[in-house]
Amino acid sequence: MNPFLSNFRTVSLTYAVWLMTGCLLAAILVMTNICAWSNGLLFSIPTMLAFGVLSTSAYYVSRSLPMKKRHFFQVTGIFGGSAFLIGTIWLWLCYLWNKATWLFDENWAGIHFSQQMPIMLFIIGTLLFLLSILIYDVLHILDNMRQVERRQAASEVLAREAELQVLRTQINPHFLFNSLNSISALTTIDAAGARNMTIELAQFFRQTLALSEQQKIALTKEIALCNHFLSIEKIRFGKKLQVQMTIDAESESCLVPPMLLQPLLENAIKHGIRDLVDGGVIVVTSKVRDAWLYIALENPVDMDSKNLAQGTGTGLKNLQARLHSLYSGKSRVEYRTEADLFRIEITLPLELTPNSAT
Structure with a gap:
């Protein structure tokens, strides 16, 4: 026929x-x-x-x-x-x-x-x-x-689904092992702290699995996931880890890929805060300008640290490739290190959740 x-x-x-x-x-x-x-x-x-x-x-x-x-x-x-x-x-x-x-x-x-x-x-x-x-x-x-x-x-679509599937298994095993070790240590000296850490860890993994099923989520949901992650890390690092988030109200309803910020925060702790004796402050900011969403993350680093020198930049390259695929080359990822400070800036086309768009 x-x-x-x-x-x-x-x-x-x-x-x-x-x-x-x-x-x-x-x-x-x-x-x-x-x-x-x-x-x-x-x-x-x-x-x-x-x-x-x-x-x-x-x-x-x-x-x-x-x-x-x-x-x-x-x-x-x-x-x-x-x-x-x-x-x-x-x-x-x-x-x-x-x-x-x-x-x-x-x-x-x-x-x-x-x-x-x-x-x-x-x-x-x-x-x-x-x-x-x-x-x-x-x-x-x-x-x-x-x-x-x-x-x-x-x-x-299959590549994105595979990418999200990989994201589920790419949560740093050291983060999980360190969290479990911290929980084990806290059980004898701070049972309430161990309980809180266990709850935060469960919430983090539960949200990770739920959000990774979606192609894009509201920035507020990504921030909520990051807060669970940071709550766990703050129990481990104590006052060494300080986080300052300045999220523009207009950007809260903007759509972003799931697990966008959490790996960046994990890298900031692994390659920055952990190697500093006094720790430091991780600064996260977001704003909307015209038809673009701007997200920046800044953290102090020890330029003489072997841990920093051993970094391959694979995570940042994967982030660039992922955003390039999702936004057809319209996104931008820029990062630099200067004056003992690492800064990464992400620019995404503005997309709003259905409720906010109306």
Whole structure:
């Protein structure tokens, strides 16, 4: 079955085109003084609609030769041969239909077939069939492009799902082990602290699993997840770890990828706060300007630390690749270290939650 004629709308549109082509053929017959309008329309419209049925075979002719495997002689032989055959069949249909209209024995029916008339009709039928093949070629190309786009979109969705699946397993094992060790140590000296840490750890993992199922979440939800993470880390590091969050109220309802900030906070602690004797303050800010969401994270670092020198930057590169995939290259991630301070700035296209958008 011809897939391009698989619904009533496309069939109607196709035969509307052939109807107009029939009117055009009638106009040619009238302008060349072959017949009057009534005779021309009675001859042209039924025969052209019949040709519309014949032209559907152009789909199979076009499909018989894939674009990449076409050669001049193949194209000439198959396309030319099929056009010759259809042109001949249509010429005979025209001849038989004209014979039938003469039976009406009326002035408005039938046209005179001159010696040039069969040649003209044959050429018209052949050229129209070749044009039909070309049109189906174009439709095939467009359909292939749409399929490629759909496959690409499906691949991107699968890649994002795989990425989120990896995120679930990428929570630093050291963070989990250290948290469990801290809980174990606290059970003997601070049972209430151990209980609080256990609750925060459970809440953190519960939210991590829930939010990672979504492609994008409100910034407030990401901040809430980060607060559970920081509550656990503050129990471990005590006063060494200080966090200052300045979240613009306008940015709270902005959509961001889940697990966007938590890995950055984890890196700030691992490569910054942990190596400083007096610890330091991690500063997180967000603001909305025009059609963009700006998020910045800043933390002190020990430039002489071996832990900092051993960092490979893989996490930041993965973050750039992830945002590039999600936002089609419209996002930006910039980071730098200066004056014992590491700063990362993220710029995302502004997207709001449905409730805030209304």
